[in-house]
Structure formats: structure tokens, C-alpha cells
Amino acid sequence: MPISEITVLPLTQAIAKGNPTLPESVIQSLTEAKVICEAASGYAFRIFQQIEDPSLLYIIGLWDSADAHNIFLSAPENQKLLSLFKNNINFEGDRGLTTWHLDEDVFTVDPSSGLKSAFTAPAISYNRHFVSADKREAFISKFLDVKGILEDYTKPLKVIGGWRIEKEEANGKEREEWVLFSGFNSVDHHMAFAKTEPFEKYKQIAGFVEGFEVRHLKAIEGLP
Known part of the structure; x- marks a missing residue:
């Protein structure tokens, strides 16, 4: 892959x-x-x-x-x-x-899934989750547990994530980084997710990270 x-x-x-x-x-x-x-x-x-x-x-x-x-x-x-x-x-x-x-192909979407690539959305959420090495397995277990909540909110756009291959150090220790892409109609549409009732469960992943960064991307007009 x-x-x-x-x-x-x-x-x-x-x-x-x-x-x-x-x-x-x-x-x-x-x-x-x-x-x-x-x-x-x-x-x-x-x-x-x-x-x-x-x-x-x-x-x-x-x-x-x-x-x-x-x-x-x-x-x-x-x-x-x-x-x-x-x-x-x-x-x-x-x-x-x-x-x-x-360590993931972020573009490919299974045609049988009925989903569309997150990168076709007007606003693409680019979320970096910083995870201590000893919590990697616990984090991904929790993420898989709550991933469906985000998927339900963003449908028909695919939610896709992967681990950063090159490791960074923080406070003298190597740390993991999980990067997540998801698509929204706008930045405001993404921010509104935090006001929904299901988000209360989704935000449980915050207990498994040392920090995170949220940015939004858009396609550039004039590029093929």
C-alpha cells in the first residue's frame, strides 16, 4: 500500500x-x-x-x-x-x-463504500494528535471506538487517518503523531460538531493525547 x-x-x-x-x-x-x-x-x-x-x-x-x-x-x-x-x-x-x-494512503476510497474523499470538501480538517509512545495502542483503540461518530457527521465524506512515520521528540522523549483528515462544508460546519450531543463521547480521545493541532485546508483555485 x-x-x-x-x-x-x-x-x-x-x-x-x-x-x-x-x-x-x-x-x-x-x-x-x-x-x-x-x-x-x-x-x-x-x-x-x-x-x-x-x-x-x-x-x-x-x-x-x-x-x-x-x-x-x-x-x-x-x-x-x-x-x-x-x-x-x-x-x-x-x-x-x-x-x-x-503510513496510510489518504486518497483512495473504496468505490463500494458509497463515500467520497475528504479532499473533495470545501473545507478539509487537518488534525494532528500528539500521543506519547506508551499510549499509542490505547489511543487508536479509543479512536476506533468513536470514529463512527465523526463519520456520521461528515457523511458522505470519508474520515481517514494515519501515523506519522518520522518520529519527533518532546521533552526528551520520542512521541507518536496521529494525523486525521475529514471533510466539511465549511470551518463553521466543523466547529458546530463540538456542539452536538454525540461529540461528548467523541471528545474522550482527548484523554489519550498530550496535545493536538487543528487546521483547515482548501483546494487552490487555478490548479488542475
């Missing part, structure tokens, strides 16, 4: 939340980058813009393995890709380009 790449591209220029339209030069570079990535991996790639901070872009795509992607990162094709963004992307520092992988 393929794994998923998540690359975050922080633009050098600020993009206003009230006017998130990207410069044409950035659109052109993203279009070319998508072609390069898909040719190298043989799988689909999609590019999104964060709603809360429109200057953050997300490349999400599939590879046969993390090793296959890492080989590409050393290839001339990737150097060409990076050169496309040399004037538009921050590459270093706390707000620099980051790349990592999930």
Missing part, C-alpha cells in the same frame, strides 16, 4: 486571510511541481492552502514508500522542483519547508 507525503511550503510573502488569492507565478510553479511529483511517484498529488494562514501551502501525494520519496529528494528532478520556489518559499528556520510521511 502506498504511503502519503505531506510537505508544508511557507510562502515568503504574507497572504491576507480576507484575500487569499495566490500570485500567478506561484500558481505556475505549483502546477509544474505537481507534474514533476506525479511523474516521479506514479501517483496523484494535490496541493492545498491553509484557511487560517493562507501563506502556508500543503503538497499531499503518494509514494510506494518513504525510501522511494527520499531517493527522489536527492534526484535532479527534485532540485529542479526546488528551484521553482527559490524566490517564493522559506526553506530554513522555524517557519521553513518541512516534509514527512504517513
